[in-house]
Amino acid sequence: MAEALLTLEGVHTHIGEYHILQGVDLVVPRGGITVLLGRNGAGKTTTLRTIMGLWKPSRGTVTFDGRAIGGTDTPTIAQGGIAYVPETMAVFADLTVEENMILAARQGPPDPARLDWIFGFFPAMKKFWQYPAGVLSGGQKQMLAISRAIIEKRTLILIDEPTKGLAPAIIESMIGAFAELKRDTTILLVEQNFRFAASLGDQVAVMDDGRVVHRGTMAGLSGDETLQTRLLGLSLDAHQ
Amino acid sequence: MTSAPATTASDAIPKVRLDLLPILLPVAIAAVAYPLVGNLTTWLTLTIAALAMGMMIFVIASGLTLVFGLMDVLNFGHGAFIAIGAYLAMTVLIPLSGWTQADSLALNLLALLLAVVVAAIGTGLLGWAFERVIVKPVYGQHLKQILVTMGGLIVAEQLIHVIWGGDQKPMTLPTALRGAFTIGDFALEKFRLLAVAVGLAVFAGMMIVLNRTRLGLLIRAGVENSEMVEALGYRIRRLFVGVFMAGSALAGLGGVLWALYRETLTASIGGDVMVLVFIVIIVGGLGSVGGCFLGAILVAMTANYVAFLAPKVALASNILLMVAVLMWRPQGLYPVAKR
Numbered sequence: 375m376a377e378a379l380l381t382l383e384g385v386h387t388h389i390g391e392y393h394i395l396q397g398v399d400l401v402v403p404r405g406g407i408t409v410l411l412g413r414n415g416a417g418k419t420t421t422l423r424t425i426m427g428l429w430k431p432s433r434g435t436v437t438f439d440g441r442a443i444g445g446t447d448t449p450t451i452a453q454g455g456i457a458y459v460p461e462t463m464a465v466f467a468d469l470t471v472e473e474n475m476i477l478a479a480r481q482g483p484p485d486p487a488r489l490d491w492i493f494g495f496f497p498a499m500k501k502f503w504q505y506p507a508g509v510l511s512g513g514q515k516q517m518l519a520i521s522r523a524i525i526e527k528r529t530l531i532l533i534d535e536p537t538k539g540l541a542p543a544i545i546e547s548m549i550g551a552f553a554e555l556k557r558d559t560t561i562l563l564v565e566q567n568f569r570f571a572a573s574l575g576d577q578v579a580v581m582d583d584g585r586v587v588h589r590g591t592m593a594g595l596s597g598d599e600t601l602q603t604r605l606l607g608l609s610l611d612a613h614q
Numbered sequence: 615m616t617s618a619p620a621t622t623a624s625d626a627i628p629k630v631r632l633d634l635l636p637i638l639l640p641v642a643i644a645a646v647a648y649p650l651v652g653n654l655t656t657w658l659t660l661t662i663a664a665l666a667m668g669m670m671i672f673v674i675a676s677g678l679t680l681v682f683g684l685m686d687v688l689n690f691g692h693g694a695f696i697a698i699g700a701y702l703a704m705t706v707l708i709p710l711s712g713w714t715q716a717d718s719l720a721l722n723l724l725a726l727l728l729a730v731v732v733a734a735i736g737t738g739l740l741g742w743a744f745e746r747v748i749v750k751p752v753y754g755q756h757l758k759q760i761l762v763t764m765g766g767l768i769v770a771e772q773l774i775h776v777i778w779g780g781d782q783k784p785m786t787l788p789t790a791l792r793g794a795f796t797i798g799d800f801a802l803e804k805f806r807l808l809a810v811a812v813g814l815a816v817f818a819g820m821m822i823v824l825n826r827t828r829l830g831l832l833i834r835a836g837v838e839n840s841e842m843v844e845a846l847g848y849r850i851r852r853l854f855v856g857v858f859m860a861g862s863a864l865a866g867l868g869g870v871l872w873a874l875y876r877e878t879l880t881a882s883i884g885g886d887v888m889v890l891v892f893i894v895i896i897v898g899g900l901g902s903v904g905g906c907f908l909g910a911i912l913v914a915m916t917a918n919y920v921a922f923l924a925p926k927v928a929l930a931s932n933i934l935l936m937v938a939v940l941m942w943r944p945q946g947l948y949p950v951a952k953r
């Protein structure tokens with residue numbers, strides 16, 4: 375396995391009085407896609423938010439690119455090279471697609487070559503460049519949220535359930551985009567759609583009840599139906 | 615189906631809805647008021663007075679609505695900046711009475727400009743201190759914000775008593791701004807024209823900053839979803855402190871205009887106008903500068919027409935206006951998309 379880019383060791387996160395993450399151990403190697411699976415409420419989103427500094431871990435360590443970022447504030451973590459595509463997408467509805475992208479590009483105006491590369495995956499972004507993001511469809515908002523995360527090269531991208539609620543055709547195009555994207559960056563992908571996850575993932579971690587209960591290669595999990603049923607029985611029933 | 619190019623299904627050009635209905639409201643109110651007032655000259659005077667008052671309230675309220683939008687901060691202490699701005703201006707204008715009483719528009723305006731600059735810088739700096747000492751410790755706690763910022767307002771009013779004395783002060787208009795232009799039997803008060811011009815300039819300036827600059831984009835994005843702005847790598851707190859200072863400076867500027875308009879000054883001048891200011895930002899949609907502009911005009915129109923037609927129900931009429939608007943649009947005229 376390649377060198378670890380991101381490591382969580384014994385991470386606990388409290389939200390108010392609730393003890394949500396209860397000792398998460400997770401390793402994301404540099405390069406490729408690591409998929410985080412798990413049933414609803416397992417703590418996947420909370421894990422991403424903790425990495426991003428949107429929740430502070432109450433115990434344990436988060437190490438990114440050799441630095442401890444457990445207590446660091448969100449803007450500093452983002453500036454350190456982590457981009458975040460939240461479950462809610464969080465596009466700025468009142469701003470145009472262009473303005474969303476301008477803000478996402480911190481180092482200056484978006485690079486035209488990079489933009490063309492993005493338009494290659496998501497032609498709708500070019501088409502609706504001057505439109506307020508609020509009028510986009512759900513799938514287009516998701517594309518914008520992902521485009522924002524990749525407008526400049528980042529070291530790690532956290533993506534939370536990008537296929538949720540999307541039509542199969544759009545999911546197909548996302549598979550293509552992600553396959554291309556993972557040559558450029560490391561991706562930690564939360565996904566409930568196992569087919570999507572299996573076709574893209576290199577590594578996999580499965581969460582349950584605020585802990586990581588399985589870690590291994592995606593190939594290993596895809597090829598082992600007994601393991602799938604044991605780990606994902608619930609989420610497969612619920613989502614397919 | 616699965617092999618179809620993925621984006622075609624939803625690639626129809628979306629409709630951008632231009633929401634113009636609220637803009638018609640002031641026109642409708644003015645139209646309804648006309649037959650009730652029954653006299654063109656009176657109606658014109660009331661309408662111009664309403665526009666002038668609306669612009670002053672807008673200048674005062676514009677910063678407050680962004681402060682709320684960005685950090686969900688309810689600042690009841692905003693009135694302090696109105697009052698202190700007015701007192702600072704008075705302090706500058708008294709020794710300059712030679713200029714304000716001179717029969718020269720240039721000297722008059724120069725004195726006023728100096729007073730306004732001192733007031734805006736003073737209240738802007740005070741806003742910085744207020745944010746650090748009073749607002750910052752209570753981020754995210756609404757009840758405490760209300761109590762603590764109200765406390766700040768009371769302390770500020772007491773400080774005004776200590777520094778400037780407790781009695782009512784005259785606030786004299788510079789010579790050139792007194793009186794009115796008369797067109798037939800219709801009198802157009804000069805100061806009202808100035809107030810409208812200043813309000814429009816502030817509105818235009820804010821619109822340019824908010825729509826055409828990166829800083830403005832960040833503010834608008836932050837009003838929608840401050841967490842995502844942080845996740846993109848920007849410090850929302852710095853942005854907020856800047857907006858808080860600018861909002862305080864605008865309140866100071868608005869306070870100067872308001873005191874000149876009333877031609878007298880007391881320590882409670884800010885607190886008194888805050889009820890209207892809160893109605894304006896709620897009617898407009900919390901966090902929306904455009905809504906605030908429109909809300910200010912609506913509130914001022916209602917206040918002026920009703921004060922003429924049925925003086926006893928003037929304040930109640932604005933509360934009724936707010937209730938009516940909220941029944942139509944529960945988030946205000948121009949709601950801001952929130953996470």
Ligand SMILES: Nc1ncnc2c1ncn2[C@@H]1O[C@H](COP(=O)(O)OP(=O)(O)OP(=O)(O)O)[C@@H](O)[C@H]1O
Pocket residue numbers: 389392394412413414415416417418419420421461
């Ligand atoms: N803001 C919050 N306040 C209280 N509890 C929360 C909050 N956010 C999440 N939780 C709880 O934490 C647990 C984990 O939630 P989380 O959103 O991380 O799960 P998830 O694995 O992302 O689930 P899903 O697949 O539904 O997105 C759930 O039980 C949830 O109810």
Ligand SMILES: [Mg+2]
Pocket residue numbers: 418419420461534
């Ligand atoms: Mg989730």
